[in-house]
Amino acid sequence: MEPVRSQRKLIVNDVVSTLPLYRSAPALEVRLEEFELFALDRLRVLKGISDALSRGRKPEEMEKLAIDLWKTNMRHPQASEVINKDIISHFVLRLVYCRTEDLRKWFLSMETALFRYRFKREKQEAQRALMAEFDLPYKAVSSSEFESVKEKLVLVSRSLGQSSPTADDIFFKVPFEEVPELVAGRRVFISKGHAYIAMSQVVSLVATQFRSHLSRALILTNRKWTTTIAEQEKDRLTPIVEALSSSYLGPDYSQPKEFAQISLKDIDDVAKSSFPLCMRHLFEKLREDHHLKHGGRMQLGLFLKGVGLKLDDALAFWKAEFSRKVGAERFDKEYSYGIRHNYGREGKRTDYTPYSCQKIISSTPGVGDHHGCPYRNFSEENLRAALNKMGVTGRAVGDVMDKVRNRHYQLACTLTFEAVHGSSCDAGINHPNQYFSDSQKIMQSKNQSAA
Numbered sequence: 264m265e266p267v268r269s270q271r272k273l274i275v276n277d278v279v280s281t282l283p284l285y286r287s288a289p290a291l292e293v294r295l296e297e298f299e300l301f302a303l304d305r306l307r308v309l310k311g312i313s314d315a316l317s318r319g320r321k322p323e324e325m326e327k328l329a330i331d332l333w334k335t336n337m338r339h340p341q342a343s344e345v346i347n348k349d350i351i352s353h354f355v356l357r358l359v360y361c362r363t364e365d366l367r368k369w370f371l372s373m374e375t376a377l378f379r380y381r382f383k384r385e386k387q388e389a390q391r392a393l394m395a396e397f398d399l400p401y402k403a404v405s406s407s408e409f410e411s412v413k414e415k416l417v418l419v420s421r422s423l424g425q426s427s428p429t430a431d432d433i434f435f436k437v438p439f440e441e442v443p444e445l446v447a448g449r450r451v452f453i454s455k456g457h458a459y460i461a462m463s464q465v466v467s468l469v470a471t472q473f474r475s476h477l478s479r480a481l482i483l484t485n486r487k488w489t490t491t492i493a494e495q496e497k498d499r500l501t502p503i504v505e506a507l508s509s510s511y512l513g514p515d516y517s518q519p520k521e522f523a524q525i526s527l528k529d530i531d532d533v534a535k536s537s538f539p540l541c542m543r544h545l546f547e548k549l550r551e552d553h554h555l556k557h558g559g560r561m562q563l564g565l566f567l568k569g570v571g572l573k574l575d576d577a578l579a580f581w582k583a584e585f586s587r588k589v590g591a592e593r594f595d596k597e598y599s600y601g602i603r604h605n606y607g608r609e610g611k612r613t614d615y616t617p618y619s620c621q622k623i624i625s626s627t628p629g630v631g632d633h634h635g636c637p638y639r640n641f642s643e644e645n646l647r648a649a650l651n652k653m654g655v656t657g658r659a660v661g662d663v664m665d666k667v668r669n670r671h672y673q674l675a676c677t678l679t680f681e682a683v684h685g686s687s688c689d690a691g692i693n694h695p696n697q698y699f700s701d702s703q704k705i706m707q708s709k710n711q712s713a714a
């Protein structure tokens with residue numbers, strides 16, 4: 264019987280799987296609002312997986328974590344729409360993450376990891392149905408062949424601490440290059456270029472197929488996006504696609520909450536104890552040069568607003584520094600407008616939001632600029648010096664530098680936070696204002712227990 268392909272459910276030989284293979288874009292009408300909301304929900308799942316993997320969570324923990332993230336974020340008020348949400352969100356993120364090599368690489372790894380965890384949770388019949396859907400030409404090993412290699416299979420199972428296989432267990436014989444991770448981990452018996460893989464190991468084979476299909480599809484999507492999508496359609500979608508690739512998914516820090524105010528007299532102490540490196544650097548440069556370029560004024564100014572510096576204090580703070588360089592009159596004329604603007608008192612009167620890590624990390628500071636994320640922009644030497652100045656020394660510096668080398672800047676910042684405060688930060692750092700408020704909470708509880 265030929266497999267029946269459906270966007271809603273995959274049905275092969277009457278076996279139903281709710282895990283789609285995302286072969287072709289759905290012929291569904293999607294409201295722009297759902298287009299964005301569904302994608303944000305899926306992004307929460309992929310980001311959660313990415314953070315946990317880079318923090319070195321164990322494989323057993325990862326599976327549970329991924330499935331919990333999936334259940335929390337991918338629900339839909341109508342149960343029948345869950346699969347559509349899954350498919351729509353995948354294709355929207357394809358569009359978002361097809362545009363550069365780095366984006367493609369990240370999306371490919373996270374989607375493959377997610378697919379792997381979900382596949383493992385499927386029933387055995389559904390797993391075989393998915394194998395059939397990939398048109399994998401492998402047949403189960405016959406009982407006579409099983410008997411001929413049984414001893415070897417028993418040895419492999421024992422070395423993995425598993426029970427010995429019996430004639431009822433299903434094995435497949437596949438070219439060994441199709442299961443590279445099983446071969447690398449010596450978790451299969453290989454004979455004459457073929458690996459004998461158990462049903463429980465089929466996930467490796469299927470995940471390799473999934474990955475190579477998606478990899479090709481991402482290149483094609485990118486080509487289509489740049490050449491064939493109608494301009495009108497592109498104009499409508501581009502702002503959403505761009506916002507999604509740098510979207511911040513955490514709480515809103517536009518208004519200070521727990522720590523209602525910081526005052527000018529405390530600001531230097533608070534900067535030393537609770538500002539993340541990006542803001543400490545801007546703060547120190549401002550004190551040193553009595554000037555910051557536009558990018559720095561925006562990044563630091565909005566952060567200070569978010570930590571509770573009132574407009575009058577902000578004006579006094581910036582004026583005290585800038586007037587030493589450009590004079591009070593020029594400050595009033597050229598710079599005070601920008602500060603009032605950040606507080607929503609000028610122009611469109613929008614209350615501007617402090618920048619998230621993602622936005623800061625993706626900025627590209629030019630010569631003479633001091634904004635951006637130091638973990639990304641500093642040389643190794645400068646970063647080591649800055650960490651030492653914050654009180655991070657010894658092995659902790661090496662751990663931070665490791666994360667930086669692997670371009671996990673937010674994790675590097677999280678490790679710095681943990682080293683500075685002697686306290687863990689399981690949620691990771693996603694926003695400079697979160698760094699500040701988490702730091703203040705720790706400082707306050709330390710002060711209370713010392714009192």
Ligand code: SF4
Binds near residue numbers: 619636693694695698
């Ligand atoms: S990771 Fe975020 S908070 Fe930390 S330095 Fe970079 S931008 Fe600032």
